[in-house]
Amino acid sequence: MEFLRTLQSLLKNEQNQEEMILHFLLDLSSQCGVSFPCTPSGMSFEFTSSLHAIEDDSTMDVKSLWDDVRLHLRRFLVNRLQSQEETNTNALQQQMEFKTQCIQQLLFLYPESEVLTKYQNMQNKLVSDLLQNCILSSCGETNFDKVVHGYQSSIPTLCTMIKEDLYILSGTIDPSSSLKFINETYLDTITEEMTVILERLCELQFKENALHIVKANKISKKHRGTVHAVG
Numbered sequence: 001m002e003f004l005r006t007l008q009s010l011l012k013n014e015q016n017q018e019e020m021i022l023h024f025l026l027d028l029s030s031q032c033g034v035s036f037p038c039t040p041s042g043m044s045f046e047f048t049s050s051l052h053a054i055e056d057d058s059t060m061d062v063k064s065l066w067d068d069v070r071l072h073l074r075r076f077l078v079n080r081l082q083s084q085e086e087t088n089t090n091a092l093q094q095q096m097e098f099k100t101q102c103i104q105q106l107l108f109l110y111p112e113s114e115v116l117t118k119y120q121n122m123q124n125k126l127v128s129d130l131l132q133n134c135i136l137s138s139c140g141e142t143n144f145d146k147v148v149h150g151y152q153s154s155i156p157t158l159c160t161m162i163k164e165d166l167y168i169l170s171g172t173i174d175p176s177s178s179l180k181f182i183n184e185t186y187l188d189t190i191t192e193e194m195t196v197i198l199e200r201l202c203e204l205q206f207k208e209n210a211l212h213i214v215k216a217n218k219i220s221k222k223h224r225g226t227v228h229a230v231g
Contacts, residue, residue: 004065011072018076021069022105029108037066040111070109077102082122092160096167103172112173120185123165127189130154135197147197162186 010017028034081102106115135150162182169178 004062004069007069008065008072011069018073022073022077022108026105026108036108038107038109038111040114041067041071073109074106077106078118078122081119092164096164099164100168100171103168107172116173116177116181120181123161123185124189126161127158127186128193130157131190131193144201147201151194158186158190 007021010021025036029036081099103115103119106118131151131154134154135147165182165185166178169181173181
């Protein structure tokens with residue numbers, strides 16, 4: 001327990017200790033055989049190997065300490081993932097390797113399903129923001145041509161993102177789970193975004209057509225009234 005308290009104190013009171021602590025925990029696990037729990041957030045657990053000496057009556061205290069430590073480390077890793085911005089093609093390989101390391105470190109702390117859900121939510125938002133920004137950045141009012149142009153301009157970035165995630169996930173989870181992730185994160189999100197914008201366009205077009213019909217009827221009535229007056 002003192003070990004976890006020391007880690008907790010370092011994380012709370014010292015700056016930039018996260019990376020060192022992560023490497024230390026990974027080394028303990030791989031070289032010393034210490035198995036740290038990878039339970040979902042808020043669930044009970046039991047340490048194994050050299051940490052078996054912990055008494056049953058202190059299990060909840062240990063759980064609370066470990067949850068606090070790994071929550072701090074998770075925030076650190078998620079912030080690192082979110083702060084990564086694509087710069088150029090030469091840096092892409094380094095970026096993919098960096099993100100792969102972050103995901104693998106998250107998998108050391110939390111179950112695969114929880115990590116993938118968190119990462120998928122991050123990527124979903126990136127895809128949605130990209131598609132919306134591409135349309136908004138086009139000049140003129142929103143119309144079908146503008147939407148098409150916006151989506152066309154987003155294709156290179158989307159392809160790079162898919163390539164990046166395939167690389168990251170290929171060394172982390174099985175192929176079927178990787179494809180499921182790509183489908184849900186990219187294809188489903190693109191479909192949803194396109195559906196929303198096309199529904200708006202159809203609604204605008206319907207209102208515009210209705211307005212033209214009303215104007216045409218008014219002009220027609222006015223014309224008939226003029227003809228009757230002349231007659």
